Amino acid sequence: MKNFRFLFVITATLVGGLLASTKSTQQNWSAEVLLGTALHQEEVEGKLEAAIETYRKFLAEHPENRPLAAKALFHMGQCYEKLGNAEARKAYERLVRDYADQSEQVRLARSRLAALRKPAGRLSGMITRKVWAGPEVDTLGSVSSDGRHLTFTDWETGDLAIRDLETGKNRHLTNKGSWDESLEFSVYSRISPDGKQVAYAWYNRDNLCELRLIALDQPKPRVLYSNKDVDYIQPEGWTSDGNHVAVIVARKGRSSQIALVSLADGSLRVLKTFDWRAPVKVSISPDGRFVAYDFPPREESADRDIFLLSTNGGSESALIEHPANDLYPVWMPDGKHILFASDRTGSMSIWCIPITDGKPRGPAELIKEDVGRRILPMGFTREGSFYYGLQTGMTDVYIASLDFTTGKLLGTPKKATERFVGTNSRPDWSPDGRYLAFVSHRGPNPSVPGSFVVCIRSVETGAERDLSPKLNDIWSQRWSPNGRSILLGAADVKNRRGLYQMDVNSGDVTSLVQDREGEYVSGNVWSPDGRAVFYLRQEPSAKKSSIVARELETGREREVFSASADSGMNGIALSPDGQLVVFWYYDKGGHLQGLEVIPSGGGVPRELVKVEEGEKYPDYTGLAWSPDGLQVFFAKGGTTHQDLKFELWRVPVKGGRAERVDLAMTGLSDVRVHPDGQRIAFAAGERGRSEVWVMENFLAQGNPK
Numbered sequence: 068m069k070n071f072r073f074l075f076v077i078t079a080t081l082v083g084g085l086l087a088s089t090k091s092t093q094q095n096w097s098a099e100v101l102l103g104t105a106l107h108q109e110e111v112e113g114k115l116e117a118a119i120e121t122y123r124k125f126l127a128e129h130p131e132n133r134p135l136a137a138k139a140l141f142h143m144g145q146c147y148e149k150l151g152n153a154e155a156r157k158a159y160e161r162l163v164r165d166y167a168d169q170s171e172q173v174r175l176a177r178s179r180l181a182a183l184r185k186p187a188g189r190l191s192g193m194i195t196r197k198v199w200a201g202p203e204v205d206t207l208g209s210v211s212s213d214g215r216h217l218t219f220t221d222w223e224t225g226d227l228a229i230r231d232l233e234t235g236k237n238r239h240l241t242n243k244g245s246w247d248e249s250l251e252f253s254v255y256s257r258i259s260p261d262g263k264q265v266a267y268a269w270y271n272r273d274n275l276c277e278l279r280l281i282a283l284d285q286p287k288p289r290v291l292y293s294n295k296d297v298d299y300i301q302p303e304g305w306t307s308d309g310n311h312v313a314v315i316v317a318r319k320g321r322s323s324q325i326a327l328v329s330l331a332d333g334s335l336r337v338l339k340t341f342d343w344r345a346p347v348k349v350s351i352s353p354d355g356r357f358v359a360y361d362f363p364p365r366e367e368s369a370d371r372d373i374f375l376l377s378t379n380g381g382s383e384s385a386l387i388e389h390p391a392n393d394l395y396p397v398w399m400p401d402g403k404h405i406l407f408a409s410d411r412t413g414s415m416s417i418w419c420i421p422i423t424d425g426k427p428r429g430p431a432e433l434i435k436e437d438v439g440r441r442i443l444p445m446g447f448t449r450e451g452s453f454y455y456g457l458q459t460g461m462t463d464v465y466i467a468s469l470d471f472t473t474g475k476l477l478g479t480p481k482k483a484t485e486r487f488v489g490t491n492s493r494p495d496w497s498p499d500g501r502y503l504a505f506v507s508h509r510g511p512n513p514s515v516p517g518s519f520v521v522c523i524r525s526v527e528t529g530a531e532r533d534l535s536p537k538l539n540d541i542w543s544q545r546w547s548p549n550g551r552s553i554l555l556g557a558a559d560v561k562n563r564r565g566l567y568q569m570d571v572n573s574g575d576v577t578s579l580v581q582d583r584e585g586e587y588v589s590g591n592v593w594s595p596d597g598r599a600v601f602y603l604r605q606e607p608s609a610k611k612s613s614i615v616a617r618e619l620e621t622g623r624e625r626e627v628f629s630a631s632a633d634s635g636m637n638g639i640a641l642s643p644d645g646q647l648v649v650f651w652y653y654d655k656g657g658h659l660q661g662l663e664v665i666p667s668g669g670g671v672p673r674e675l676v677k678v679e680e681g682e683k684y685p686d687y688t689g690l691a692w693s694p695d696g697l698q699v700f701f702a703k704g705g706t707t708h709q710d711l712k713f714e715l716w717r718v719p720v721k722g723g724r725a726e727r728v729d730l731a732m733t734g735l736s737d738v739r740v741h742p743d744g745q746r747i748a749f750a751a752g753e754r755g756r757s758e759v760w761v762m763e764n765f766l767a768q769g770n771p772k
Contacts, residue, residue: 097128097129098125098128098129098132098135099135101121101124101125101128101129102122102125102135102138102139103479104121105118105121105122105125105139105142106118106142108121109142109145109146110461110463110488110489110752111461111463111732111733111751111752111753112733112753113459113460113461113753113756115146115149115150116146116150118142118143118146119143119146119147122139122140122142122143122146123143125139126139126140126143133166133168133169134169134172136166137162137166137169137172137173138172140158140159140161140162140166140172140176141158141159141162141172141175141176143158144156144158144159144162144176144179145179148179148183150197151195151196151197155179155183156180156183159176159177159179159180159183160176160180162176163176163177163180182436182437193434193435193762193763193764193765194762194763194764195435195760195761195762195763196760196761196763197758197759197760198232198454198759198760198761199217199230199232199758199759200758200759202753202756203221203222203223203237204219204456204756204757204758204759205219205220205221205222205757206219206443206445206455206456206457206458206757206758206759207219207220207254207255207256207443207456208220208255208256208257208445209256209257209258209445209446209454210258210445210446210447210448210454211258211262211448212258212260212261212262212447212448212449213262213448213449214232214448214449214450214452214454215231215232215233215262216229216230216231216232216258216262217229217230217232217445217454217759218230218240218256218257218258218265218267219256220252220253220254220256221237221239222252224239224243224244224245224246225243225246225249225250225251225252225253226239226240226241226242226243226252226253227239227240227241227253227256227265227267227269227281228240229265229283239286240265240281240283240286241253241269241281241286241288242286247658249272250272251269251270251271251272252269252270253267253268253269253270253279254267254268254269254270255267255268255301255302256268256302257302257303257304257305257312257446258446259305259309260305260307260308260309261309262283263282263283263284264280264281264282264283264309265280265281265283266278266279266280266291266302266305266312267279267280267281267302268299268300268301268302269288275293275295275297276297276298276299276300277290277291277292277293277300278290278291278292278293278300278302278312278314278328279291280330290333291312291328291330291333292314292328292333292335294335296318296319296320297316297317297318297319298317298318298319299316299317300314300315300316300317301314301315301316301317302314303315303348303349303350303351304349304350304351304446305351306327306351306355307353307354307355308355309330310329310330310331311327311328311329311330311355312327312328312330313325313326313327313349313350313351313358314326314327314328314335314349315345315346315349316335316337317345319584321342321343321561321562321563322340322341322342322343323340323341323342323343323344323345323346324337324338324339324340324341325337325338325339325346325349325358325360325376326338327378338358338376338378338380339376339383341362342561343561343562343563344362344363344366345562346360346361346362347361347371347394347395348360348361348394348395348396348397348444350396350397350398350405350444351378351398352398352402353398353400353401353402354402355378356377356378356379356425357375357376357377357378357425358375358376358377358378359373359374359375359376359386359396359397359398359405360373360374360376360396361373361374361393361394361395361396361407362374364385364388366560369392369518370390370391370392370393371392371393371394372385372386372387372388372389372393373385373386373387373393373394373396373405373407374386375422375425377425382425384425384426386405386420386422386427387407387420387427387431389409389411390411391409391410391411392409392410393407393408393409393411393418394407394408394409395407395408395442395443395444397444397446397447397453398447399419399447399451400447400448400449400450400451401451402422403421403422403423404419404420404421404422405419405420405422406418406419406434406444406453407419407420407431408438408442408444409431412433412436412437414436414437414440415437415438415439415440415441415442416433416434416435416436416437416438417433417434417435417438417442417453417762418431418432418433418434419431419432419434420432434762434765435762435765438455438457439457439458439459440458440489440490441457441458442455442456442457442458443455443456443457443458444456445759451765452761452762452763453761453762453763453765454759454760454761454762455759455760455761455762456757456758456759456760457757457758457759457760458756458757459756459757459758460752460753460754460755460756460757461488461489461490461752461753461756462489462490462491462492462734462736462750462751462752462753462754463482463483463484463488463489463491463492463750463751463752464482464483464484464491464492464494464503464505464748464749464750465480465481465482465483465732465748465749465750465751466480466481466482466483466503466746466747466748467479467480467481467730467746467747467749468745468746469728469729469730469745469746469747471693471698471744471745474717474726474727474728474729475729476729476730480730480732480749480751483503483505483524483748484505484522484524484531486507486522486531487507487509489752490507490508490509491505491506491507491508491522491750492505492506492508492736492737492750492754493505493506493541493542493543493544493737493750494737494739494748494749494750495544495545495546495553495739495748496546496739496740496741496742496748497546497550498546498547498548498549498550498742499550499742500526500741500742500743501525501526501527502523502524502525502526503523503524503526503748504521504522504523504524504544504546504553504571505521505522505524505544505748505750506519506520506521506522506541506544507519507520507521507522507533508520518539518540519536519538519539519540519541519557520533520534520535521533521534521535521536521541521544521553521555521569521574522534523571534569534571534574535574536555536557536567536569536574536575536576537559537560537576538555538557538558538559538560538567538576539557539558539559539560539562540557540558541555541556541557542556542557543555543556543590543591543689544556545591545592545593547568547593547597548593548594548595548596548597549597550571551570551571551572552568552569552570552571553568553569553571554566554567554568554569554579554591554592554593554600555567555568555569555576556588556589556590556591559576559578563581563582564581564582564587564588565578565579565580565581565582565588566578566579566580566581566588566591566600566602567579579600579617579619580600580602580617586604586605586606587604587605588602588603588604588605589602589603589605589637590602590603590637590638590639590650590689591603591639592639592640592641593641594616594641594645594667595641595643595644595645596645597619598618598619598620599616599617599618599619600616600617600619601614601615601616601617601627601639601641601648601667602614602615602617602639603615603636603637603638603639603650605635611629611630611635612629612630612635612636612637613626613627613628613629613630614626614627614628614629614636614639614648614650614665615627616667625669626669627648627665627667627668627669628648628665628669628670628672630652630653635652635653636650636651636652636653637650637651637653638650638651638689638690639690640689640690640691640692640699641667641692642667642692642696642720643692643694643695643696644696645667646666646667647664647665647666647667647696647720648664648665648666648667649662649663649664649675649690649692649699649720650662650663650665650690651663651690652672659678660677660678661674661675661676661677661678662674662675662676662690662699662701662718663675664699664720675699675718675720675725676701676718676725682703689736689737689738691738691739691740691747692740693717693740693744694740694741694742694743694744695744696720697719697720697721698717698718698719698720699717699718699720700715700716700717700728700738700740700747701715701716701717701718701738702714702715702716702735702736702738703716703727704731712731712732712733713731713732713733713734713735713736714727714728714730714731714735715727715728715730715731715735715738715749716728730747730749732749732751733751733752733753734750734751734752734753734754735749735750735751736749736750736751737749737750
């Protein structure tokens, strides 16, 4: 929820004044709680309709609290805007009319009204509407050409599925069984032009990514392309005759390719090979002559331009060269225009550029401004309706005071920052407790350098400083014991995963450990003296996990513990004195068995928590020790993929039953205990929540010129 101050006004000059002030305090407390509930529904849970009702209730019960009432009206308008509802204008107009004394909220409302009143020219008939929302939404699929169906991955099982957009019913196209039965899954799917087949990527039981084909009326998959030298293959679209599938291929040698796969014999024809960089979107023209793709113009660039490549092996040219980030090109059905996303207006918007014979024939035109922070194209229908996914999930870092004796919260958790709301996670305290570092995801795509920022916030002053290491996806960060650097789990600009040490003053990065062929690095922590790092080395092909300690000065490594080929591990945390390591333990089927502890020098693990049937422990949320080294904190809850409400629990390391701590939030993760043992920092929200939208009638008054 937004960071707002509680308004306690107590004047004790007279008894009557004191009583009146106490009543005012109670009213303000009630107002704060109600507004906080609405903000939580809007920003954390994504329940916009429920938030609107709560804002409406607030305005009815607390109209006298003008600062908060103005804030409630503005957020009500924001909710209506996200829902595509014209009531947004009424909310903003009421704010401007009735709360003119609340200058900041009035300024924001006037800004939104100005945006809503902008003429759309010949695109004035355009309509955008939400067609699918909910925790089960996946946006890595595509829409059928008749607009009836949408493919997606059902992450409850990993199966490829299809949704009837008219009836709202879903059905599986594959039936691999539950995650307990199989760890295979589908990802990225594209419906054929005739709507009868789906090409999709499939990770098989050997963790090999294959291109597969399945017919809608005869759901028996066919392996179209499989190669052990391929890390992943991503279907991007079909040729209009249905004879080829355009794909992005990532090779194990870290090169990437744009290629066409033949349905006749499964052969792969490479159109272009890149270095370690790769396009994030490829689109083939309706006549099959050209492929449009996005790509960084320079090795160090965080932004992308758009290029055209002839499919006959001929010419290639830059279609869009602009200082902004231009990406996600999609050919329109007429073959004469390309739609793309760009942040050149300051926010991610949809643009269109006319094309003739592979060359631009006019300037790009703005189609829709501020479409959303992260958009994923899902394709066009024959009639020209554009379907796209929006990643609407938001996470924020919170701070809460905790009575470690009773396990009770002391007050409501507060957001650690109001900057870049909804993009912040992975908190960690500095060793002296004076700073909080966290990761902030900026930009539309996590796979480009500069998309992730490490923010360092002063606990005393609230001042924040951003560091932008030249790294891609940052999935973990831990402050060094001497406070001079931060250990990052990330991928570098060449997409090499590993552990990197970042200087907290300069932001300079040094590589410590990198993935090796057939292996990859995950969970990581410092030793208390800062001379070594502990991490997990995963070897999927050997079905093996190891806890490894690496001395930084010598590079010497030792294996603390190795799970057998029939089991595995995830998530590690080292005790404050460096003597013990806790980790999650799995059986050979990938089923979580329990939380275990082992001496850091090696030995036999001991079970702390046993996972009972039906229980869910989201191990990706990590583990945290209490400063005295007597307890370990972990998250528990959520019995399905859609159930994201987690609780904080703790277990005594010397033995005893785990107990629930007085904290439960959606997506509770990354818990870190302050060195003073009185506060915790954590992340909460819904990272994976998405919606499917459609843009209609933007050609209603004729094709773009």
